Amino acid sequence: GAGVSQSPSNKVTEKGKDVELRCDPISGHTALYWYRQSLGQGLEFLIYFQGNSAPDKSGLPSDRFSAERTGGSVSTLTIQRTQQEDSAVYLCASSFSGREGAFFGQGTRLTVV
Amino acid sequence: AQSVTQLGSHVSVSEGALVLLRCNYSSSVPPYLFWYVQYPNQGLQLLLKYTSAATLVKGINGFEAEFKKSETSFHLTKPSAHMSDAAEYFCAVTPLIGCYNKMIFGAGTRLAVHP
Numbered sequence: 001g002a003g004v005s006q007s008p009s010n011k012v013t014e015k016g017k018d019v020e021l022r023c024d025p026i027s028g029h030t031a032l033y034w035y036r037q038s039l040g041q042g043l044e045f046l047i048y049f050q051g052n053s054a055p056d057k058s059g060l061p062s063d064r065f066s067a068e069r070t071g072g073s074v075s076t077l078t079i080q081r082t083q084q085e086d087s088a089v090y091l092c093a094s095s096f097s098g099r100e101g102a103f104f105g106q107g108t109r110l111t112v113v
Numbered sequence: 114a115q116s117v118t119q120l121g122s123h124v125s126v127s128e129g130a131l132v133l134l135r136c137n138y139s140s141s142v143p144p145y146l147f148w149y150v151q152y153p154n155q156g157l158q159l160l161l162k163y164t165s166a167a168t169l170v171k172g173i174n175g176f177e178a179e180f181k182k183s184e185t186s187f188h189l190t191k192p193s194a195h196m197s198d199a200a201e202y203f204c205a206v207t208p209l210i211g212c213y214n215k216m217i218f219g220a221g222t223r224l225a226v227h228p
Contacts, residue, residue, distance in 0.1 A: 031214055042220035043157075043203060056215055091156065098207050098214020099164060101147050104157040 002026075004105035006092050012111045013082055021077040021108045025094030032075050033095075033102060034067060038088040046090075049075065050098070082112045115140045117206050119219035126226055132176075132191040134222045136204030139185065146187040147205040147216075148178055157203065163187060174198070199226045 005024040013019050025032050034046040045059035049069045060066070064082075069075040079086055089109050093102035120135040138144060146163040161172025168180045178189045189202060204219040 033216060035218070043218040045215070045217060048215045050213065053213075056213075093157075093216075095214070098216060099145050101149075101159040101162050102216055103159075104149075106156045 004092055004094050004103050006090075006105035006108050008108060009106060010109045010111075012113060015084060015112055016081055018078065018080045019082055019110065021079075021090050021092075021110070023075045023077070023092030023094075023105060025073065025075070025092070026103055027073075029094035029096050029103075030072065031095045031098045031102070032069055033093045034075070034077050035091045035093070036088045037091055037107070043091065046077070079110075082110075084112045086110060087112045115144060115206050115208055115217055117204050117217055117219035119202075119204050119222050121222055122220065123223045123225065126194045126224070128196055128226055128228055129193050132189070132194045132198065132224065134189040134202050134204075134224065136178075136187045136189065136219060137185050138187065138204075138206045140206065140208065142208075143180070143182055144206045144208050145214075146178075146180060147207070148172065148176070148187075148189050149203045149205060149218075150174075151201045151203065151221075153200070160189070160202070194224075194226045196226050196228070199224055 007022045030051045032049040035043040047067045048056040064080045067077045089107040091107045093104045095102040116139045118137045148160040149157040161170045163180045171177045207214045207216045
């Protein structure tokens with residue numbers, strides 16, 4: 001597609017349920033990033049994929065969070081046993097090398113009730 | 114480890130006044146630097162980037178930023194604010210280390226423009 005696509009755009013889930021957030025990067029982009037933006041807060045780095053290298057998972061807040069990137073393209077961020085503090089907008093971005101800047105999707109707004 | 118500090122979480126200016134949003138980075142070598150803008154209920158959009166070609170970088174919507182190595186700064190400016198500039202602005206840094214280009218963002222500065 002022309003841009004980074006994220007789905008769903010909105011997700012309401014019950015506390016304790018698992019959720020999967022999807023990111024379709026721009027075709028050909030080797031770098032893919034996930035960030036979390038809580039209400040009124042900045043962008044919290046979660047995970048970074050670069051080509052076939054092992055991902056940088058240093059930003060994942062707990063072992064309930066995991067992400068994978070299949071075939072160097074689509075990425076899925078999974079949150080297990082969701083908690084209310086997981087409520088936030090989850091942003092995905094991709095870039096060709098990272099050095100030209102990243103292109104962001106519109107985000108997935110997650111609400112845990 | 115790289116980090117980015119944006120001084121001032123909120124900045125308010127009058128329409129037509131100078132906009133100055135501050136960004137300082139911490140890095141052992143000059144990195145690539147970026148400014149992004151986020152309008153209400155929208156995603157992030159790249160405003161401009163520094164990639165070592167020129168220290169004064171011009172971006173969209175009349176914004177520019179100057180890289181100052183001696184001050185480890187990359188402040189964003191616009192000579193005359195417009196009401197439509199009201200948004201959140203993020204400074205970001207990525208290292209110059211081979212293929213490793215993790216992007217770290219500052220906490221953001223919310224710009225308000227009043228008549």
